[in-house]
Amino acid sequence: MDFNEMLLNRESCRAFNGQPVDRELLLQVVEAGRLSPSACNAQPWRFILVDEAEALKGVQDALVVDGGATGAPWRDKVPAFIVVCEEFANTMPIVRQHYNTTQRFVPLDIGLAAMNMCYKAMELGLSTCMIGVCDQDVMEQRLGIPEGHTVWVTLAVGYPAKETAPRKKMRKTIEDVCSFNHY
Ligand SMILES: Cc1cc2nc3c(=O)[nH]c(=O)nc-3n(C[C@H](O)[C@H](O)[C@H](O)COP(=O)(O)O)c2cc1C
Numbered sequence: 360m361d362f363n364e365m366l367l368n369r370e371s372c373r374a375f376n377g378q379p380v381d382r383e384l385l386l387q388v389v390e391a392g393r394l395s396p397s398a399c400n401a402q403p404w405r406f407i408l409v410d411e412a413e414a415l416k417g418v419q420d421a422l423v424v425d426g427g428a429t430g431a432p433w434r435d436k437v438p439a440f441i442v443v444c445e446e447f448a449n450t451m452p453i454v455r456q457h458y459n460t461t462q463r464f465v466p467l468d469i470g471l472a473a474m475n476m477c478y479k480a481m482e483l484g485l486s487t488c489m490i491g492v493c494d495q496d497v498m499e500q501r502l503g504i505p506e507g508h509t510v511w512v513t514l515a516v517g518y519p520a521k522e523t524a525p526r527k528k529m530r531k532t533i534e535d536v537c538s539f540n541h542y
Contacts, residue, residue: 372486375517391479398464401448417501
């Protein structure tokens, strides 16, 4: 599948069949995150692979916020999650001092890693969905994440319950999002 086909065919999966994902495949997915670019090459990420029952339950619980709201009502069928939390970036002192880039770039860097992981997963025949909202405290408690290591995104990874036909993307038009030389 060439890149354009991947762009057109990738979609978020919200129905998994529950089949476990081989750890070797999960590690290949994380490798795509590990090799991603980051501002100042700071690599401000830590990937927590979750595939055992107790930890899975912990993540499922952490995906519920504000008395029951969740971005992933289908979370119980997800066989693996990749929880991406912030690792304190080891930037050059001059950068830290003058531009305070670390904080501004961390979510951007982690977003890039997350996207690369989604495409790698797709290449491996896996489906994914990024999940943005979580209860930080619950995530910290259940996965032993030290305080301050913000969870920026959680990837649900698995096999789709059924193959969905590639659909036309609901996207803004090129004219809506792009212009030459002026806003
Ligand atoms: C940062 C981020 C957070 C997201 N959080 C959720 C979520 O909590 N629940 C969900 O079902 N989808 C979530 N999504 C998936 C988006 O809804 C999805 O990417 C968008 O609707 C476009 O659809 P597509 O991925 O199928 O092309 C998230 C996507 C991103 C990039």
